[in-house]
Amino acid sequence: MAEAMNPGMPKEWHRSRWCGQLRAEDAGQPVVLNGWVNRRRDHGGLIFLDLRDRTGIVQVVLNPEISRDAYEAGQALRPEYVVGVRGRVQRRPAGTENAELATGQVEVQATDLLIFNASKTPPFAVAENQAGPQVDETVRLRYRYLDLRRPSMYQILELRHRVVKAVRDYFDAHGFLEVETPMLTRSTPEGARDYLVPSRLHPGAFYALPQSPQLFKQLLMVGGIERYFQIARCFRDEDLRADRQPEFTQVDLEMSFVDAQDVQDVVEDMMVTVFHRVLGVEIPRPIPRLTWADAMARFGTDKPDLRFGLELVDVSGLVAQTQFQVFRQALEKGGQVKGIQAPGCARFTRKEIDALTQEIAVFGAKGLAWIAIQPDGQRHSPIARFFSEGELQALQGALQAGPGDLMLFVAGPPTVVAQSLGYLRNRLGHQLGLVEPGAYRFAWVVDFPMFTYDEEEKRLVAEHHPFTSPKDEDLPLLDSAPEKVRAKSYDLVLNGFELGSGSIRIHRREVQERIFRAMGFSPQEAGEKFGFLLEAFEYGTPPHGGMALGVDRIIMLMSGRDNVRDVIAFPKTQSATDLLMEAPSEVSPRQLQDLHIRVALAPQAAVAGK
RNA sequence: GGCCCGGUAGUUCAGCUGGUUAGAACGCCUGCCUGUCACGCAGGAGGUCGACGGUUCAAGUCCGUUCCGGGUCGCCA
Numbered sequence: 001m002a003e004a005m006n007p008g009m010p011k012e013w014h015r016s017r018w019c020g021q022l023r024a025e026d027a028g029q030p031v032v033l034n035g036w037v038n039r040r041r042d043h044g045g046l047i048f049l050d051l052r053d054r055t056g057i058v059q060v061v062l063n064p065e066i067s068r069d070a071y072e073a074g075q076a077l078r079p080e081y082v083v084g085v086r087g088r089v090q091r092r093p094a095g096t097e098n099a100e101l102a103t104g105q106v107e108v109q110a111t112d113l114l115i116f117n118a119s120k121t122p123p124f125a126v127a128e129n130q131a132g133p134q135v136d137e138t139v140r141l142r143y144r145y146l147d148l149r150r151p152s153m154y155q156i157l158e159l160r161h162r163v164v165k166a167v168r169d170y171f172d173a174h175g176f177l178e179v180e181t182p183m184l185t186r187s188t189p190e191g192a193r194d195y196l197v198p199s200r201l202h203p204g205a206f207y208a209l210p211q212s213p214q215l216f217k218q219l220l221m222v223g224g225i226e227r228y229f230q231i232a233r234c235f236r237d238e239d240l241r242a243d244r245q246p247e248f249t250q251v252d253l254e255m256s257f258v259d260a261q262d263v264q265d266v267v268e269d270m271m272v273t274v275f276h277r278v279l280g281v282e283i284p285r286p287i288p289r290l291t292w293a294d295a296m297a298r299f300g301t302d303k304p305d306l307r308f309g310l311e312l313v314d315v316s317g318l319v320a321q322t323q324f325q326v327f328r329q330a331l332e333k334g335g336q337v338k339g340i341q342a343p344g345c346a347r348f349t350r351k352e353i354d355a356l357t358q359e360i361a362v363f364g365a366k367g368l369a370w371i372a373i374q375p376d377g378q379r380h381s382p383i384a385r386f387f388s389e390g391e392l393q394a395l396q397g398a399l400q401a402g403p404g405d406l407m408l409f410v411a412g413p414p415t416v417v418a419q420s421l422g423y424l425r426n427r428l429g430h431q432l433g434l435v436e437p438g439a440y441r442f443a444w445v446v447d448f449p450m451f452t453y454d455e456e457e458k459r460l461v462a463e464h465h466p467f468t469s470p471k472d473e474d475l476p477l478l479d480s481a482p483e484k485v486r487a488k489s490y491d492l493v494l495n496g497f498e499l500g501s502g503s504i505r506i507h508r509r510e511v512q513e514r515i516f517r518a519m520g521f522s523p524q525e526a527g528e529k530f531g532f533l534l535e536a537f538e539y540g541t542p543p544h545g546g547m548a549l550g551v552d553r554i555i556m557l558m559s560g561r562d563n564v565r566d567v568i569a570f571p572k573t574q575s576a577t578d579l580l581m582e583a584p585s586e587v588s589p590r591q592l593q594d595l596h597i598r599v600a601l602a603p604q605a606a607v608a609g610k
Numbered sequence: 611g612g613c614c615c616g617g618u619a620g621u622u623c624a625g626c627u628g629g630u631u632a633g634a635a636c637g638c639c640u641g642c643c644u645g646u647c648a649c650g651c652a653g654g655a656g657g658u659c660g661a662c663g664g665u666u667c668a669a670g671u672c673c674g675u676u677c678c679g680g681g682u683c684g685c686c687a
Contacts, residue, residue: 043650044643059647079637096645104647121638124621129648133622133636138679191687211687238686239611362613362683465687563680574680 013084013114020056024105026089031108033058033085034116036149037077038127047074050127051085051108054154058103059092060085062110070113080119080126080146086112122146137565141579144570156567159278160555164231166274167251174266176227176253181216183209183233189529190466190519192236195246203596209235212548214465215533217254218505221544222536229253231551240574242563243497243553247572250500254546260488260504263545264444267492267502271442271549279558281440287492289444296414300338300422302448305496306441308434310425312338312418315409318394324386326367330411337411338421341399342428345406346372346380356424360410363419369409371395377403426496440557443493447471450485451518459520464489466515467533468503469545475511482518492549494557502547509537 015034022031035053047062062074070087077083087110098104123142124135126149140147147153168178187194187208194208210216212234220228232252240246255263268287275281288306295304298311316337319327327337342348357368371381373396384392401407410420429435450470451460460482462468470478474485489503506512512534516526527534552564565571572578592599 039647039649041646041649042643043646046644046646048646048649050647061645063644065644093645096647098647101647121620125637127648135621136617136679138617139621141679189687192685214687236686239684241686242681244686462687468687573678575678577678579679 018055019051019053019058022058022103022106027091029089037081040077059107060110061107067111070110073113082116084114085110144580156559162278166277170270170273171229176229179228181213185210192238195235195237198595200594211236221256222541226256246576249551251549256542256544267547287442291447295445300418303493303498307436307439308429312421313398314338315398327411335412336414336417338417339409341401342406344404346404360420364416365410365420371407373405375403445491447486448489450487464503467505469506500549504545507541507543509534
């Protein structure tokens with residue numbers, strides 16, 4: 001057997017070529033390969049190995065007539081054994097080429113075989129085949145190092161690397177400086193829940209991990225950096241989603257002496273460049289732009305998916321005088337009635353429509369009104385009798401509904417209507433196959449409201465963040481009607497996902513103080529929490545603004561995945577645990593003592609939480 | 611915090627209105643096989659039905675609690 005006790009990595013076993021690169025023109029070449037056994041096909045007198053490295057797979061032939069030793073060593077091989085192969089590339093015998101494999105024209109005739117390391121039978125097959133069942137994500141995460149060996153996972157990590165590289169190259173070429181900012185910083189009010197780090201040297205005090213480098217990048221502008229960017233890790237201790245991890249990566253940038261359009265131009269150019277360079281996809285420019293108010297009115301969301309139509313139509317005016325109490329009362333209470341037209345859906349069963357009604361109940365929708373127009377033009381609807389023929393005609397006209405179509409209406413407060421119909425639009429768009437396949441439909445959403453009213457806290461909170469500049473023309477409204485103030489803020493949206501958001505920042509102390517006041521901060525509070533920023537503004541702060549884009553979501557969309565866990569090497573579960581490292585974990589009493597921390601749980605309760 | 615879905619062999623799953631010894635495929639082990647490539651053929655091993663409690667003559671199956679994973683609403687400046 002060629003296997004030694006500890007073969008290490010002798011010089012003569014260093015790879016000379018990558019498995020996935022061998023081609024017909026390499027025939028006759030001596031090669032050394034390193035990799036993992038993907039599969040083994042033992043024909044008794046002849047063994048075929050599929051040898052895998054990160055570039056791909058090549059077939060190795062172990063033939064006792066070429067090398068008795070290599071052949072015998074090959075008997076022991078199993079999937080995921082790590083081996084070195086020395087041999088010669090040769091064209092495969094006519095008729096045995098494999099068109100499925102990039103290297104399928106050739107194979108490597110082995111003269112020597114070295115087992116670097118054996119492998120237990122893996123809990124799931126690393127070798128991927130297209131028809132095979134998907135392995136449960138829990139198992140994949142527990143053995144992530146095996147999962148990462150799968151070519152589909154490697155390809156995502158490589159894509160991610162290419163994108164980040166392209167981003168760095170772009171900013172470098174455009175005069176931006178990458179600057180690192182602290183991970184141990186201070187907790188600030190507003191925003192997400194912080195991850196806290198207890199201080200050993202300062203009993204009772206805590207650092208916070210950054211939710212974003214927001215304040216540091218503004219201070220860098222005060223510091224005269226002028227053009228900053230960073231591939232920045234951010235932390236938010238909030239509940240997880242398919243597109244949300246507790247730690248995530250942003251492309252963060254900030255620029256001085258710019259307006260909103262300047263920042264958008266840079267980001268747009270950067271994204272177009274990255275998509276071109278990495279995917280070879282040409283994003284049409286300019287990226288369409290709509291105001292927040294338009295987006296909410298037409299799509300019911302601030303992150304519209306523009307890959308299909310199905311826009312919302314406001315029919316409040318058409319039904320203002322209707323006999324239908326549900327609609328009229330909603331309008332009398334200051335609400336809206338809006339609808340969408342589902343093409344060809346007149347055939348929906350009562351059960352299907354009930355299901356839709358059920359689904360929008362979570363948004364507070366009291367019901368879903370519907371009118372189906374049968375192919376023969378007959379209307380089928382539980383509510384049609386409350387409307388005059390003229391009203392029905394008008395509704396059909398407004399929704400452009402014809403025979404075979406289904407009209408769906410929601411009445412209620414504007415947010416309920418928007419959320420419900422926005423949800424139905426997305427659901428039906430996918431269900432009816434209206435989504436343009438393979439498309440990347442970007443959109444800018446601009447002019448967000450400055451504040452939203454927080455029902456829990458009974459006060460205004462910043463829609464973007466408290467450092468966002470109001471629009472100049474709305475500044476007078478700040479004291480009289482703050483809820484009407486629009487911000488110099490903008491989001492970049494792709495296929496219904498928010499990729500990032502940014503704004504022009506406040507750079508003058510008195511404006512910043514007015515914003516804090518509008519949010520209900522006393523001057524003392526503002527000074528305690530953000531005194532350093534207000535002070536910085538007194539030393540010559542340039543006008544500035546910037547943006548932050550979610551790398552994980554970008555890669556998720558570029559790789560066609562439906563969750564960000566697949567594009568992160570070591571992601572966390574929905575309950576924010578790491579199944580491989582088993583984090584978070586308890587720590588020793590000594591560690592807690594050093595940190596002046598006493599856990600307020602009974603020891604058993606602390607364990608039960610695990 | 612709420613709602614929904616799931617947890618059965620290493621993996622992916624089936625298991626009906628509760629009823630004999632819980633099955634299949636792949637994987638694994640043994641043997642055979644010199645042109646396969648999801649190799650093939652023959653044989654074999656492999657189960658805390660997530661956990662705990664309850665109902666019952668009898669529970670993978672019904673009920674309750676709980677843990678884990680996923681989706682989603684709230685939350686995420």
